[in-house]
Amino acid sequence: xxxxxxxxxxxxxxxxxxxxxxxxxxxxxxxxxxxxxxxxxxxxxxxxxxxxxxxxxxxxxxxxxxxxxxxxxxxxxxxxxxxxxxxxxxxxxxxxxxxxxxxxxxxxxxxxxxxxxxxxxxxxxxxxxxxxxxxxxxxxxxxxxxxxxxx
Amino acid sequence: xxxxxxxxxxxxxxxxxxxxxxxxxxxxxxxxxxxxxxxxxxxxxxxxxxxxxxxxxxxxxxxxxxxxxxxxxxxxxxxxxxxxxxxxxxxxxxxxxxxxxxxxxxxxxxxxxxxxxxxxxxxxxxxxxxxxxxxxxxxxxxxxxxxxxxxxxxxxxxxxxxxxxxxxxxxxxxxxxxxxxxxxxxxxxxxxxxxxxxxxxxxxxxxxxxxxxxxxxxxxxxxxxxxxxxxxxxxxxxxxxxxxxxxxxxxxxxxxxxxxxxxxxxxxxxxxxxxxxxxxxxxxxxxxxxxxxxxxxxxxxxxxxxxxxxxxxxxxxxxxxxxxxxxxxxxxxxxxxxxxxxxxxxxxxxxxxxxxxxxxxxxxxxxxxxxxxxxxxxxxxxxxxxxxxxxxxxxxxxxxxxxxxxxxxxxxxxxxxxxxxxxxxxxxxxxxxxxxxxxxxxxxxxxxxxxxxxxxxxxxxxxxxxxxxxxxxxxxxxxxxxxxxxxxxxxxxxxxxxxxxxxxxxxxxxxxxxxxxxxxxxxxxxxxxxxxxxxxxxxxxxxxxxxxxxxxxxxxxxxxxxxxxxxxxxx
Numbered sequence: 001x002x003x004x005x006x007x008x009x010x011x012x013x014x015x016x017x018x019x020x021x022x023x024x025x026x027x028x029x030x031x032x033x034x035x036x037x038x039x040x041x042x043x044x045x046x047x048x049x050x051x052x053x054x055x056x057x058x059x060x061x062x063x064x065x066x067x068x069x070x071x072x073x074x075x076x077x078x079x080x081x082x083x084x085x086x087x088x089x090x091x092x093x094x095x096x097x098x099x100x101x102x103x104x105x106x107x108x109x110x111x112x113x114x115x116x117x118x119x120x121x122x123x124x125x126x127x128x129x130x131x132x133x134x135x136x137x138x139x140x141x142x143x144x145x146x147x148x149x150x151x
Numbered sequence: 152x153x154x155x156x157x158x159x160x161x162x163x164x165x166x167x168x169x170x171x172x173x174x175x176x177x178x179x180x181x182x183x184x185x186x187x188x189x190x191x192x193x194x195x196x197x198x199x200x201x202x203x204x205x206x207x208x209x210x211x212x213x214x215x216x217x218x219x220x221x222x223x224x225x226x227x228x229x230x231x232x233x234x235x236x237x238x239x240x241x242x243x244x245x246x247x248x249x250x251x252x253x254x255x256x257x258x259x260x261x262x263x264x265x266x267x268x269x270x271x272x273x274x275x276x277x278x279x280x281x282x283x284x285x286x287x288x289x290x291x292x293x294x295x296x297x298x299x300x301x302x303x304x305x306x307x308x309x310x311x312x313x314x315x316x317x318x319x320x321x322x323x324x325x326x327x328x329x330x331x332x333x334x335x336x337x338x339x340x341x342x343x344x345x346x347x348x349x350x351x352x353x354x355x356x357x358x359x360x361x362x363x364x365x366x367x368x369x370x371x372x373x374x375x376x377x378x379x380x381x382x383x384x385x386x387x388x389x390x391x392x393x394x395x396x397x398x399x400x401x402x403x404x405x406x407x408x409x410x411x412x413x414x415x416x417x418x419x420x421x422x423x424x425x426x427x428x429x430x431x432x433x434x435x436x437x438x439x440x441x442x443x444x445x446x447x448x449x450x451x452x453x454x455x456x457x458x459x460x461x462x463x464x465x466x467x468x469x470x471x472x473x474x475x476x477x478x479x480x481x482x483x484x485x486x487x488x489x490x491x492x493x494x495x496x497x498x499x500x501x502x503x504x505x506x507x508x509x510x511x512x513x514x515x516x517x518x519x520x521x522x523x524x525x526x527x528x529x530x531x532x533x534x535x536x537x538x539x540x541x542x543x544x545x546x547x548x549x550x551x552x553x554x555x556x557x558x559x560x561x562x563x564x565x566x567x568x569x570x571x572x573x574x575x576x577x578x579x580x581x582x583x584x585x586x587x588x589x590x591x592x593x594x595x596x597x598x599x600x601x602x603x604x605x606x607x608x609x610x611x612x613x614x615x616x617x618x619x620x621x622x623x624x625x626x627x628x629x630x631x632x633x634x635x636x637x638x639x640x641x642x643x644x645x646x647x648x649x650x651x652x653x654x655x656x657x658x659x660x661x662x663x664x665x666x667x668x669x670x671x672x673x674x675x676x677x678x679x680x681x682x683x684x685x686x687x688x689x690x691x692x693x694x695x696x697x698x699x700x701x702x703x704x705x706x707x708x709x710x711x712x713x714x715x716x717x718x719x720x721x722x
Contacts, residue, residue, distance in 0.1 A: 003417040010418055065416050066440045097448050101416045101441055102431075102456045 004064040008034050011105050023109045026055075035060045038074070039109060047117040054079055056112065057088075058105060068099030070140055071108060080122040083115060087132045089139040090115075091125065093146045152296050152364045154210050154344045157181035159363060160242060162205045166261075168193040170336070170430060173221070175202055178342050189221045189340035194430035198228070200328040200337040201261060207242050208356045209235070209320045209349035212310065213285040214298055215268075217278040217326065218340035222411050223472040226337055227272045228330025231280055232264035234323040235316040264325050265317045268310040271330065277305045282318050282346075290361050291347040298345040320349045336430075407484065412477050416441075416455065424474055425467040429456040432470045 012034070015025050022042035029038035037058040043049025055075035061067050073079065073088035083091040094103060094111055125131070135142055155161050157179055165175035173191035180186045192200055212233070219226040268280045279301055287296060301307070312318050324344060328337040348357050414421050414434045423435040433455070442452035453460040454467075461467070 003419055006418045007416070063440075063444070066437075066444045098458075100455050100458060101437070 004060065004062060005034060007065050008060060012037075014104075015106055020106060020110050020113070022113065023106075035064075037105065039105070041109065041113065043079075044113055044117045048119050048122055049079055049116050052077060052079065056109070058108075065101040068095050068103075068140065069105070069108070070138055071095050071112075072139055079116055080124060081116060081119050082121070082123055082125055085125055085128050085131055085135075087135070089131075089135065089142065091144055091146070093144070096140055096144055152291065152345065152347065152360075153298070154206060154346055155179055155204065155342060156364075156367065158367055159360065160207060162242075164203045164205070165190070165192075166201045166203075167196045167337070170194065173338075175339075178202075178339060179204075186341070189218075190338060191221050191224065192337040194336055196337055198226075198328050198331055198337050202326045202328070202339060202342070204324045204326070204342065204344065206239070206322060206324070208239060208352045208360070209322055210344070211285065211288075211319045211346050211349045212282050212321055212324075212344060213287075213346040214282065215280040215310070215324075215326075215345070216298070216301075216341070216343040217280070218342075219272070219278060219328075219338065220275045221338035221340050223470075223476060224335040224338040225272075225275050225332040226328045226330070226335070226339065227332050228328070229270050229272075229278060230266060230325075230327040230329055231268040231310065232261075232266050232325040232327060233317050233321045234264045234325070235320050236322040239322045261325070264323070265313050266311075267313065267317050268308060269329075270306060270308045272306055277302060279305050279307045280310050281307060282310045282312070284312060284318070285346070287347060288350065290357070291364075296347070296364070298343075320351055409480070411473070412480060421473070421477060424470040424477065426470040426473075427454045427456060427467050428459065428461070428465040429454050431456050432473055435467075438467060 012025065012030060015023070016027070019025070022044060024040045026038035026040055029036060037060075039056040039058060041054045041056055043052040043054070054073055054077055057070075057072050057074040059070040061069070071090060071092075073084060073090065078084060078086060078088050085091075090112065092111060092115060094100075094108065131142075155178070158181075161179050163175050163179050169175050170191045170193050173188060175190045177185050177188050178190050190202065215231060217229060219229060270278055270280070272278065287293075310318060326339065326342055328339070331337050348360050408420055411432075412420055414424075414437050415431055416433055416437050419434065421432065421434040424432045425435050425438055426432050427438075437455075438452070441455045445452060451460045459465075
């Protein structure tokens with residue numbers, strides 16, 4: 001647990017000091033508990049999501065650097081994207097099985113920005129309605145089937 | 152002046168691949184933090200490695216300082232080569248050309264370079280190549296243009312002048328790493344070239360460079376990089392400052408651990424650093440945890456940084472060099488580090504507290520067990536002391552009905568009992584004491600003690616236990632020898648043997664000094680000790696109280712390890 005705290009503190013400092021473009025940590029959310037972060041994100045300029053604002057919710061488990069965080073979109077605006085379900089769940093391999101302890105909040109944010117940026121058509125995933133009705137609250141419990149390697 | 156200063160925009164290029172984050176451009180970066188990192192080739196690169204610096208004008212070299220150590224990697228053999236191009240594009244004056252010059256760098260043929268200096272080191276040292284024929288020219292005359300003095304531990308060597316142009320009119324300078332310490336990666340921490348623009352430069356260039364160097368020197372406290380222009384030793388400090396800043400950001404609770412000793416994934420001090428195939432060093436416990444979570448996905452253990460599974464030829468190996476340095480650091484400066492895993496050094500504060508608590512409970516139970524016979528009580532108290540975990544134990548003679556200060560705790564000092572409590576305790580002890588045998592089971596008690604964290608302690612405990620077992624199996628006719636032998640062994644760890652000679656109306660104080668605490672807390676502690684002594688001696692025989700406390704000045708320095716104990720007698 002102590003190790004997780006230390007690591008999160010370091011990441012928070014790094015993210016506050018030198019954030020990737022369009023990414024801000026909501027400090028109010030972090031002061032309450034270090035294990036839940038809210039990150040504000042802007043759609044990258046020059047992409048379909050330009051000018052939009054999103055919020056990401058990170059939840060870190062006690063095994064954090066060795067176990068991936070739960071990451072979902074939250075708030076009023078959830079991007080319409082073939083890999084983002086309308087309940088905020090994200091289909092991204094590094095959030096589950098391709099997670100590595102060498103990754104960080106910053107790299108997850110960058111991956112999500114890049115995922116959004118490479119979108120060519122704004123649409124929900126084909127199985128959105130079914131998934132949203134049946135899924136667990138925790139996106140990590142879903143058995144994702146990563147079908148699109150282009151992103 | 153420093154011609155590698157970022158304000159002069161020197162270009163740097165390396166013919167081999169650099170490791171992530173240790174690009175060769177770090178050496179001329181304007182960011183002191185990046186600069187402090189230095190250059191490291193990718194882990195599979197072998198010498199020779201050519202690092203080529205190109206300057207926007209011809210230069211006249213005065214001195215070249217090279218720091219060839221990054222972390223545990225050391226480049227031992229270095230050559231300095233120069234090239235004098237007929238014309239150089241001055242990107243200081245004409246910024247338009249900047250795009251084409253990178254291609255020129257890579258097109259440079261190493262054969263056109265002249266060797267002007269070489270050095271082979273035996274150990275990690277700072278390197279300095281000097282040009283003895285250098286003389287400053289106007290407007291670069293004056294103290295502010297001289298490079299700073301060198302440390303004593305610098306390997307100095309001279310530069311040779313093969314032809315006039317080879318030192319006086321240099322456009323490109325090559326630092327070639329030809330040898331590294333065994334199995335080390337080619338590295339360069341910093342390269343500084345001191346000198347002035349060559350005589351062949353036109354006036355425009357010279358005045359521009361002069362202006363730049365002047366502007367750099369005016370606000371040295373404001374711009375940290377500017378101080379490095381004046382002296383290389385300053386630069387070293389700057390490097391340390393920067394890394395210290397980084398550490399403070401990264402781990403506030405242990406501010407002085409160098410970053411390279413921390414596991415990159417968990418940010419804890421590494422107890423068993425392992426070098427991964429990707430060149431990163433992480434702790435073995437991190438690797439174990441990572442392999443565990445990989446197993447969940449049904450994958451073989453892999454490098455957490457690259458995801459590449461280990462093979463027969465590429466797997467983590469213990470980074471012994473780093474381990475040695477971590478151990479050295481812990482032994483020298485690690486005394487204040489409490490909650491780090493370690494394989495060397497003395498027990499930590501928390502372990503001391505834990506063991507002190509254990510001993511408190513043990514000694515308490517033993518106090519009850521004591522028979523009210525004077526000699527036995529004394530013997531037992533001496534033995535309690537000899538366990539080495541009791542911070543202070545004062546057992547006054549029971550038959551004299553003196554109040555008993557059973558023990559003093561180093562952290563709490565709460566064990567001094569008020570007279571009512573003492574009498575109660577005494578009564579309890581007397582009733583129970585008759586049915587209990589005194590102090591025979593000492594070795595067993597030692598064996599049962601929980602592991603308290605310190606290596607030394609665990610070792611002495613296991614030795615004690617092993618000895619007790621061995622002696623226990625000896626035939627009975629040796630029994631008479633056995634008992635004193637055990638108590639002697641146990642006692643020898645802390646207390647002198649003459650305890651047994653103590654008389655009935657004496658209290659024995661065995662004091663274990665917590666040297667790992669600072670001197671202030673010692674002074675406070677000593678004060679408390681005095682109070683305790685006076686309070687109990689008053690009750691004994693106030694007129695003859697004699698307490699010999701140790702001189703505070705004799706407190707061993709921080710390097711001294713091992714616990715000291717003294718016996719105090721109160722007559």
